[in-house]
Amino acid sequence: MESQFKNPISIEELKERYAKGERDFRNSDFDSETFENLTLDGIDFEHSWFHSSKFRNCSLKNVNLKNCNLKCCEFDNSDFENVSFYNSLLCGSDFHNSNLKGTDFTKAGFYGAELNTVDYLKHISDKNNVA
Secondary structure (H helix, E strand, O other): OOOOOOOOOOHHHHHHHHHOOOOEOOOOEEEOOEEEOOEOOOOEOOOOEEEOOEEEOOEOOOOEOOOOEEEOOEEEOOEOOOOEOOOOEOOOOEEEOOEOOOOEOOOOEOOOOEEOHHHHHHHHHHHOOOO
């Protein structure tokens, strides 16, 4: 049986489908897209590709980004609480002023990535329950 799933072709289509309750966007492909002022909590992007995309002022709580390729992406002032980047590649990606509380970076690759020191230290202290 052929799957009825179709990858979103634009941010507008993603927003429309999300608003209708759809959360399964696995294997999606986004190139040079800007995700700005969006709430995409609980979405499943497993095995997706994001190249040169920007996430600004977004809420991405409890998002599944396992096994993703996030190459040369910018993450600014966004909420990644309880997001899983398990086994993902974040090469050349930058995180600034973002909430990383509860974020899982297990087996993630960070070649050339930049994490704001304060954000990362908050992530580490949260993981270790350090005040």
